[in-house]
Amino acid sequence: MLQNNTHKFFIYAIISSPTSIMGSLSPSTFDDQISVASLKTINFALLEKKDRSEVEKLLAACISAGFFYLDFTSSSAENLPVAKKTLLEVMKKYFDQPLEKKAVDSKGVTTRGGSFSAVNRDRPNESFEHLAIGNYELLQNPLKTLPIIFQQAGDLVQTYVSTCEHVVDVMLDCLSDILGLEDLRQYHLHNKPSDTILALLSYPGELTHQKHTDVGSLTVLFSDQWGLQVIAPESGRWEWVEPRVYQAVINVGDTLRFFTSKKLYSCLHRVIREGRASLEGHRYSIAYLLRPDNDAAFVDADGARTTAKDFVDAKYHIYSAPHDEQQTSNILTGGMEQILGVEA
Template sequence: MGSISEPILKLETIDLALLEASDPSERQRLVQACKNQGFLYLNLASNPQLVEDWGTVLNFMVEYFAKGTEEKMQDARGSDTYGYEPVATSTGAVEGLPDYYESLKASHDGLRWDHTKLAPTVAQHYDLFRRFTDSANKALQAILRELDLALGRSPSHSFQSFHSVEQPSLSTLAMFRYPMQDSVDVGVGHNKHTDLGTLTFLLCQSPGLQVLSNKPAGWQYVAPKAQCAIINVGDTLRFLSGNLLRSAVHRVMPVDKLQRDHRYSIAYFLRAENGTEFTDSIGRSVSAKAWHDEKFDVFRESHADQAKRAILTGGMEQNEVLLY
């Protein structure tokens, strides 16, 4: 899978069991991690079913993505929240080149209510994906609850109050493969961005994720850690917190400059209810759904057009020195 020779970012490891028990010390460590780097490890050892499902989903991905493109395109739905998407759909991590990953997605709403939106392959494994997303969602809800307690947010304006599982949202399970390459001319990685939603629950077993760190400054790799998810703050949580919590710019780059082996990652993106309003990175009042839709549109723009507005990186790259 390649070894990391570049700088590696040191992150706090937060224990899920202690968060669920509302341990005060762990709560404070969580808040500091969300304020400082905006990334952390979440130890999942207390949830063996979730760890087991991680392996099962990964096995499914290996088999699924090995299929021919024509067969996988039968799951394509032209959507940012469900279905298959081939490589080179958006701009990539290197100027002038497209991305080089493919994905299969299942929306949280589709798994809960509207099963007609699910790609046929996802529907065939419904119980696994529903259980997996419910577990990831529960872990992220525990993080939101502890952040609410630590920051003294009132019940009516708590982070949790904007994330009812009974209300429509664009929360999504996404499975990614970065295929092995013979040449980078076809595309590279995943373009720099901040996540548009609230919190991201990421599982991966091989390196490639890089964070634009503030201390130390510059691009730093995040090393995978056994039985741990990588959690990061998204734009929505940053905006709802009044910019107190940090949504860090990140990207995916091959560790050996060329993707020499298939790289797989699983992400559950927790997003606020569609009608949630906040002030975005350029001072507008927008809804969670509007921010989602616009940001995905920007992903598909040229690098030159992306640089004109503080959308893709949430204003964080431009304000790195000023804010931090």
């Protein structure tokens, strides 16, 4: 149980590290005997042009690991990695504030802050901070939605979010075309209420994220530090996801799998602070989490018809539930443990 001096709120982020010519971070010298995942790298500029071979490559990644890198070179989103670096600097200023000052930004809503997102002054190694900036709320009222430090950064957040909107729209268009489906974007209209968020996350201690699949459709993630692991479909074993400075990690979430009649794989992943990740300091990550419009309907992993809003609420509940309760439902892992044949 958290103490009275514990505050709850949300956020995702990143810090700079030495980079190689290729834009990957310097490899850790820690040999933890865990392999680095061989994820595909997709060229976003070619996706914008609907290049057939690149779209096929995108589909192959989405029906296997459900995880891949996205390279923005020479695309209309080329500045996204640069904006990420600037956003990180603002985030660090935000998280460096006293807890009392950050606590006023709590929205009092589960999907904008929850029991699993907390800072305990007495147990700093078992806490993290999570600030969720709602996509729809940002569009409606930026001044009410953004903490003052982010307002002082001008249109940084708005530009970052609008770029991410374009990125996910292009991927949804490409997947719709190659799968012969009706437009997947119809379930993800950015001007309709949804739980799509820009998530800014700060891990000052050792707390990690348990195994899970993402609740939404697509995640655009930047993190410059080791810690993220994914289940390899071929072996059923955990593998490291190499952090890259100039490329985002993209993963398929539960609802996109459901909207495609389970043709795509929702990626089973986790964040840990062991092995090579134990050498990292304060960990930050920035994630744009695309989720369907609240009223979008689909059939979930248990065969029940539900709406996106109800599904998100159920998943957030299970995130913070006792482990015994987590094991009674497919919600936490999206049914992917059964698909992969593992109990990770």
